[in-house]
Amino acid sequence: MRLATVGLALLFALTVWAQELKVGDPAPALPVAKWIKGQPVKQFEPGKVYVVEFWATWCGPCRQTIPHLTKLAEQYKDKLTIIGVSVWERVDEKNPEAHIQRVEKFVQDMGDKMNYVVAVDNAEGVIAKAWMDAAGQDGIPTAFVVDQQKRIVWIGHPMDNLDGVLEQVVAGKFDWKAEAERQRRQREQMEAIEKDYAEYVQFMQQRNYKDALKKLDEMIPKYTEFPMLKVIRFGTLLRVDEKQAYAYALQLAQNEFKDDAQALNQIAWTIVDDETEPPLQSPDYQAAITIARRAVELTKERDPMILDTLAYAYFKHGDVQNALKYQKMAVDLLEKDDSVDESVKKEILDRYEKFKKAAEKKQ
Numbered sequence: 152m153r154l155a156t157v158g159l160a161l162l163f164a165l166t167v168w169a170q171e172l173k174v175g176d177p178a179p180a181l182p183v184a185k186w187i188k189g190q191p192v193k194q195f196e197p198g199k200v201y202v203v204e205f206w207a208t209w210c211g212p213c214r215q216t217i218p219h220l221t222k223l224a225e226q227y228k229d230k231l232t233i234i235g236v237s238v239w240e241r242v243d244e245k246n247p248e249a250h251i252q253r254v255e256k257f258v259q260d261m262g263d264k265m266n267y268v269v270a271v272d273n274a275e276g277v278i279a280k281a282w283m284d285a286a287g288q289d290g291i292p293t294a295f296v297v298d299q300q301k302r303i304v305w306i307g308h309p310m311d312n313l314d315g316v317l318e319q320v321v322a323g324k325f326d327w328k329a330e331a332e333r334q335r336r337q338r339e340q341m342e343a344i345e346k347d348y349a350e351y352v353q354f355m356q357q358r359n360y361k362d363a364l365k366k367l368d369e370m371i372p373k374y375t376e377f378p379m380l381k382v383i384r385f386g387t388l389l390r391v392d393e394k395q396a397y398a399y400a401l402q403l404a405q406n407e408f409k410d411d412a413q414a415l416n417q418i419a420w421t422i423v424d425d426e427t428e429p430p431l432q433s434p435d436y437q438a439a440i441t442i443a444r445r446a447v448e449l450t451k452e453r454d455p456m457i458l459d460t461l462a463y464a465y466f467k468h469g470d471v472q473n474a475l476k477y478q479k480m481a482v483d484l485l486e487k488d489d490s491v492d493e494s495v496k497k498e499i500l501d502r503y504e505k506f507k508k509a510a511e512k513k514q
Contacts, residue, residue, distance in 0.1 A: 172285035174304060174331040178203070178297040179281040181270065183236060185251050187258050189268030192234055200320055201297040202233045204309055205283055207240055208257045211492060213292045216309045217265050223317065224267040230321050233267035238279040238291065240271070247274050287338075296320055298327065305330055310413065337376040344374050360390040378407055382417055389421070389431065397422075397435040404442045412449040416457045419443035423463045439464035447477070455481040459499050462506070471510045478503045 172179070178195050181203070195201060204220060206213035217235075224233045243249035254271045272278045283293065286306055294313055296305040298320050304327035305316045319325035347370050354363035367384045374380060381403055388396040400418050408414040421427055422439040443461035450457055458481035466474035482503050485496050 172282065172303070174306060174327060174334050176303055178295070178301055178303050179278075179285070181234070181236070182273075182277060183270035184273035185271050187237075187251075187255055187269040187271060188265070191270075192232060192268060195297055195301045197301060198299050200227075200231045200299060200317070202231065202294055202309075202313070202317070203282065203297065204233065204235050204292055204294040205238050205279070205288075206235055206292045207237055208253055209241070210291050216292050217261065220309060221264060221266045223314065227317065227321060231317065235265070235267060235269045236278055236282075237269070237271040238276065238283065242274045250274065298325065299323065302327070306334065333376070340374045340376045344370070344377065347373075355387070360387060363387050364391055379414065381407060382414055385418055386421055389427075390429065393431060393433055393435075397438045400442060401438055404445060409445065410449065412446040412454065412457060415442050415446035415449070416454075416460050419446065419464060420460045423460065423467055434467065436464050436468035440468060452480060453484065455484040455499065456495075458484070459502065463502065466502075466506055466509070471506060471513060474506045475503075475510055478506050 178201070180194070181192060192201070202220070202223070204216070206216070220233050220235065224231070237250075237254045240250035240253060251271050254269070258265055258269050282295065283289070283291075286293075286295070288306065292309050294305075294307060294309040295303050296313075296316055298304045304320060304325055305313075307313070307316075316325065347366065351363055351366045351370070354360070354366060364384070364387050367380060367387060371380050371384065385396055385400050385403065388399055400422070403418065404415055408418070419439045419442040422431070422434050422442075423436065440461065443457065443464050446457045447454075447461050452458065458477045462474045462477035462481060465471075465477065478499070481499055485499060
């Protein structure tokens with residue numbers, strides 16, 4: 152489904168970019184083609200905090216971040232300006248306004264669900280070049296946080312601890328120099344990790360899981376800026392020793408990833424997923440419940456995907472009532488969310504119907 156191990160592997164399909172724009176640098180200008188929604192930001196003002204988030208109408212993950220950005224815009228409405236700049240839209244040479252009109256319609260259809268400043272890049276991609284290309288960023292959504300001194304202090308995925316970063320930046324407590332050093336180390340490790348990860352992938356393709364695990368155990372202490380290697384280790388260990396793997400999963404959930412809802416969800420879903428290959432021999436559904444419950448707690452029962460994971464873990468553990476409870480919550484949330492793919496919605500709704508039938512049989 153949505154959290155396949157192969158998806159994690161894509162994190163390491165790495166390209167080394169020459170980086171001209173880094174944390175600590177002044178934020179470039181925003182000469183947008185058109186301001187679509189909200190008050191135009193002609194220039195960054197000292198004393199104010201901004202999030203400049205790059206997205207596109209065709210980008211599924213971008214759609215999923217929109218409600219979160221709207222929530223942040225409301226939470227910090229007097230202290231923060233969020234600017235969503237659409238980039239890399241398909242340009243029609245016969246109608247140079249077509250991509251602008253497409254963004255306008257998208258924003259209009261979203262209504263209050265996309266309740267922050269929105270703009271669109273021009274056909275030549277001037278802003279994408281000045282920000283994304285210059286910072287070595289080749290994927291969206293990507294957010295840049297600009298602090299009270301008009302400098303970039305953070306670059307990353309909007310769902311990757313942006314909340315925690317903003318809390319510190321708004322309070323004037325964010326250590327941008329430490330973040331710049333962290334990102335410098337990450338770039339160095341990114342250059343080095345490609346060869347090692349390719350060896351790991353080769354072992355996995357050969358079904359040589361023991362050597363693949365050994366390779367990961369060499370890599371984890373070496374590449375400290377890539378904690379997701381530990382989640383990949385869990386998936387690999389499942390193929391070597393399931394019992395050890397579940398103990399390791401609980402260890403990760405209690406330590407490194409105790410505050411990372413998405414990583415916890417990845418781990419729990421791997422245990423309950425019908426498509427996990429090879430099929431698990433003795434799935435520890437209680438471990439999946441424990442881990443998924445923490446993810447649900449972190450997201451305050453507002454993430455339908457995570458609720459779905461917890462519900463399925465309960466169902467497979469034999470607790471149909473709790474499965475129904477959390478699946479219903481997931482379904483209700485999805486009914487109000489236009490950012491989730493229809494095929495995913497159908498899968499979750501089908502699972503809800505499956506749980507209801509199981510409950511009826513037990514009565």
